[in-house]
Structures are given as structure tokens and as C-alpha cells.
Amino acid sequence: MVSIPAIQTAHLGKRYSGSVRALADVDLTVPAGTVFGLLGQNGAGKTTLIRILLDMIRPTEGRASILGFDCQDDGVEARTHVGYLPSSAQYYSYMTGQDMFEFAARTRGITPDAALLDDLTQRLDLNPDRPIRTLSRGNQQKVGLIAALLAQPEVVILDEPTSGLDPLMQDVVLDIVREVAAQGRTVFFSSHILSEVERVCDHVAVLRGGLLVGSFDLAEQRRLAARRVTVQFAEMPPPSAFAGMAGSRYLGVEDGRAVFEVTDGFDTLLKHIAAFTVVDVEAHEPTLEDFFLSLYTDEPEQPVAGGAA
Numbered sequence: 001m002v003s004i005p006a007i008q009t010a011h012l013g014k015r016y017s018g019s020v021r022a023l024a025d026v027d028l029t030v031p032a033g034t035v036f037g038l039l040g041q042n043g044a045g046k047t048t049l050i051r052i053l054l055d056m057i058r059p060t061e062g063r064a065s066i067l068g069f070d071c072q073d074d075g076v077e078a079r080t081h082v083g084y085l086p087s088s089a090q091y092y093s094y095m096t097g098q099d100m101f102e103f104a105a106r107t108r109g110i111t112p113d114a115a116l117l118d119d120l121t122q123r124l125d126l127n128p129d130r131p132i133r134t135l136s137r138g139n140q141q142k143v144g145l146i147a148a149l150l151a152q153p154e155v156v157i158l159d160e161p162t163s164g165l166d167p168l169m170q171d172v173v174l175d176i177v178r179e180v181a182a183q184g185r186t187v188f189f190s191s192h193i194l195s196e197v198e199r200v201c202d203h204v205a206v207l208r209g210g211l212l213v214g215s216f217d218l219a220e221q222r223r224l225a226a227r228r229v230t231v232q233f234a235e236m237p238p239p240s241a242f243a244g245m246a247g248s249r250y251l252g253v254e255d256g257r258a259v260f261e262v263t264d265g266f267d268t269l270l271k272h273i274a275a276f277t278v279v280d281v282e283a284h285e286p287t288l289e290d291f292f293l294s295l296y297t298d299e300p301e302q303p304v305a306g307g308a309a
Contacts, residue, residue: 004068006032006155006186007053012062014048014210022048023210026062030188030203032154035181037197038190040207046190047087049207050159054084066155080108083148087159087190089140097121097128097135097143104147112150120146123172137164145173149180156180158189162196174200228284229269230257234277245272 007030014023023045030036040046051057052064055075064071069078091100105112121128124142132143141164148156161177162170177187177200191197197204198218206214229248236258242250247264257280262269266283273281 003032005065006030006034007036007064007066007188009049009064010062012049012052012064013060014045014052014057015060021210023052023059023207026207026210026212028205028212028215030186032067032186033181033184034202035177035187035200036189037201037204038188038207039192039194039197039204040190041192043209044207045210046207047159048210050157050190053157054079054082081154083151083153083156085141085144085148085156085158085161087163089144091132091140091143093131093133095132096130097126097132097146100132100143100147101128101150105150108151110151113152116152117146117150120149120176123176124169138166138169141165142169145176149176152183152185154185156185156187156189158187160191161189162191162193170196227262227266229260229262229266230254230282230284231260231273231278232257232280233273234279237276241276242272245269248272 007028009026009028012023012026012028013021015021026045026049028049038046038049048057052059053066053071055071055078058072066078067081069075069081071078092103095103101112101117117128120126124146126139126142126146128143132140135143141161145158145161148158156177158177162173165173174196177189180187181202201218203215203217205212236253236256239250239252242248242258242260245260245268247262248269249261249263251259251261253259258273260269262283
């Protein structure tokens with residue numbers, strides 16, 4: 001049985017003022033029950049994509065769907081399955097956090113789950129009885145996050161969810177994100193903080209200038225990616241000693257250490273270096289930052305303006 005993607009776009013594009021393109025030909029599939037990170041620099045098109053998914057703006061070309069419901073033709077039905085935290089949430093100034101939660105629940109036609117609400121407010125260290133206008137930006141962010149989660153929606157869309165939070169609260173939010181996915185629900189969130197995306201995401205997509213320049217399974221990408229290995233020898237062998245190593249490539253010397261790129265296991269490299277006196281060996285796992293920077297190294301094939309995002 002084929003599972004319906006939580007989110008899917010096909011040839012999605014958005015043009016402003018006739019010529020300024022914020023998105024171009026974006027094909028994206030977000031599997032259900034995963035944590036999916038949307039990465040990109042400011043202006044890359046992340047918020048534009050999210051606003052199209054929520055039918056806040058209309059695409060110039062292409063289509064988008066949530067759980068099989070077209071985001072424009074069936075927008076109301078699509079949004080009934082979504083909880084959303086905007087990057088800059090706005091609130092009625094007279095409301096308390098509790099007022100906001102009850103308001104959000106009424107608009108969804110539900111009664112707030114008292115146990116869930118109590119759990120979230122305690123974990124996020126939020127006093128729900130204080131007027132929202134008196135809260136710091138970080139605490140207002142917590143109000144928006146709780147409101148997005150109250151209905152326990154099948155798809156949770158978070159735009160920069162840890163913005164304004166201190167590191168300890170960022171950890172709590174990421175824990176909550178993992179728990180939502182463990183329940184079989186989907187979390188789709190945009191961020192420019194690579195470390196938090198790497199910690200919780202199963203899949204990652206990278207936008208650059210409105211173009212989708214990469215989309216990959218993080219675990220599979222790490223498995224297939226080359227490892228960087230540095231070796232300190234008691235006496236540095238000549239480069240010719242490392243010629244013809246299947247699955248490994250000698251890159252040169254940095255800070256007195258020989259540097260290798262390993263793409264197919266360590267066996268061949270270890271057998272080669274064992275012929276010499278080895279003082280130390282370090283293997284470096286590829287990081288999301290490595291992948292991200294590699295996608296931002298070259299010019300995009302079709303440069304587009306993403307400032308409207």
C-alpha cells in the first residue's frame with residue numbers, strides 16, 4: 001500500500017510583480033511520519049513555500065498538496081489537518097496565553113486537552129495566565145508553538161520554531177518535535193540553524209535563490225558520503241606510498257598530518273598506512289554543514305531572486 005505524502009509540490013513557482021521570482025520549479029515530497037527540515041539562507045524562499053502550502057499566497061505555477069488535498073482547490077480541508085507556527089506570530093494584545101489556547105481550540109472545533117496543555121506549558125516553562133503583550137519574544141514563541149500542537153494535527157508546519165529561545169528551551173522544543181514524529185505525525189520546519197536540523201530531521205531539503213538545490217535522506221547521505229581521515233605518522237611517507245588505493249584518495253598534508261578521503265570502507269587505507277609507524281588516526285564524519293556548504297559553493301544553474309521570501 002502506497003502512503004500518501006504528507007506534503008507534495010510539483011513544478012511549484014512563485015513570481016512577484018511579474019519578474020521577481022521567489023520560487024522556481026520546486027518538486028518536493030515529504031513522507032508522512034517524518035521530521036523534514038527546510039534549509040536555506042534568508043530570502044531563499046522557505047517562508048514563501050510555507051505560505052503557499054497554507055494558501056496565504058497563491059503560486060504562479062505548479063501545484064502543492066497536504067495529505068493529498070490540493071492546497072489551493074481544497075485549501076480548507078488541507079488546513080484542517082495542519083498545525084502552524086509562523087516565524088513572527090501576531091496575537092490579540094488583550095489575550096492571555098490561556099485565552100489564546102482556548103481561542104485556537106474553538107476555531108478548530110475542539111476542547112483543549114487539559115493534560116496536554118499542562119504538559120506543554122510546564123515543559124516550556126510558560127505561565128499561561130500572563131497577558132501575551134507582557135511576554136518576551138521567546139515566550140510569545142512558546143504560545144504559538146503550543147497553539148499549533150493543541151489539536152494534535154497530522155501535519156505540523158513550523159517556521160523557525162526556536163527563534164528567540166535560549167539554548168535550553170531550544171532543546172525542549174526539539175524533544176517535542178521528535179515526540180510528535182514518534183506518534184506517526186509529520187513535522188515540516190524551516191530553519192537556518194544547521195545543528196538543530198541535523199539533530200532531529202530524517203530528511204532535508206535545501207533552497208537557494210528560490211531553487212531546490214538538494215533533497216536527501218540524512219542517514220543515507222551520511223552513509224554514502226566520503227569520510228575525511230587524517231593520519232599522523234612518526235615520519236611522513238612519500239605521496240607515492242598512497243598511490244592506487246581503491247576506495248581512498250590521498251589529498252595531501254595539513255598541519256603535519258596526511259589527509260585522505262575515504263569513499264568505500266577503511267580496509268584498504270588501513271592496510272596501506274600499517275606499513276609505516278602511525279602515531280594517531282582521526283576519522284571525521286560528514287556533517288549537515290558540509291552538505292549545506294557544498295550546495296552553496298557554486299552558482300545556481302538558474303539564478304532567481306528570492307528576496308520576496
